[in-house]
Amino acid sequence: MKTSIHKPQFKTFLLLGILSFLSTAALATIEIAERTAPGSIVQCEGHVNVWLQKRVSSSSVTSNFFFPGGASKSKLIERPELVNVWKTVKDIDGIDMADLLKNKFPDPSTSAGFYDAFKEQFLQPSSNGLENVFEVADVNKVETFLKDIGGPDNSLMDAFVGQPGLMRAWDDLSGFPSTVRRSIPNLTQRNILNNWADNIINATNQQKGNFGEIGADLDLNIKGYESLQPRIDDINSPGHNGIDGVYIKDGQYYIVEGKYSGSANLNPANPSTGLPKQMTDEWISQNNWQRLNEAVGENISIDIQINGYRRILAKTVI
Helix, strand or coil, X not given: CCCCCCCCCEEEEECCCCCCCCCXXXXXXXXXXXXXXXXXXXXXXXXXXXXCCCCCCCCXXXXXXXXXXXXXHHHHHHCCHHHHHHHHHCCCCCCCHHHHHHHHCCCCCCCHHHHHHHHHHHEEECCCCCCCCEEECCHHHHHHHHHHHCCCCCHHHHHHHHCCXXXXXXXXXXXXXXXXXXXXXXXXXXXXXXXXXXXXXXXXXXXXXXXXXHHHHHHHHHCCCEECCCCCCCCCXXXXXXXXXXXXXXXXXEXXXXXXXXXXXXXXXXXXXCECCCCCHHHHHHHHHHHHHHHHCHHHHHHHHHHCCEEEEEEEEC
């Protein structure tokens, strides 16, 4: 049987009590503290179990299985691991496996990385020991994946072909609603976290900063917070100077500072330069709200000033 793939675990400290915990499909442990008043923090913890799908085996078949219904025989011949996938899911409502094989799945000769990633995430060697025959490890998960890529356009499939690592990211997010797991920005950010989790300690300060911002941004977007700035999609991105993130949810604005590691703290005030402590109201509104204006533009900035905001300090910890 195929062993479970290692998934780096992250936890995010959010200094705001109203943030809901991740669902039971979460991949992280979240610890939350509520800022009830300036200088007053009430600690509380919430722990979420690591989500691991049970692997369900189906019966294996040989690679010369007959394919009625016009399935792409050439792709099945080149990638025999698809044989049992086709056999397992072809009769599930909402999946036209023959159409997927003919029109969605890429050319095996030019997209081997896609098939290797697909096999790694969703298949396992045949329990009967048949060479080049693989069983579906989790029928429900494969069904969900095929429905996601079988939509009206090829954008998600194209993303997987261009970056096979996104398939692992999809697997990590597969327990969330389709709006979360089909979001290419979400998949891209999760892929960055996966790729850098084991070596972020040796990264540059800029990369560590982006890692922290990405962790906070992904977590908040999963929970339904809408980013009002462009989302970081590269560990080497210039990042956001000044305010890391501005979000809105249910009409409430949030200003976020994302940090990497539990030891990263807000910058203190500098009396010699007149710089207020980072993320204080004085810091946010300094120089006629310059930081907020640069982050979201003057129109949204004015609306935030009128309607108010809440502050979040998010720390992404491996």
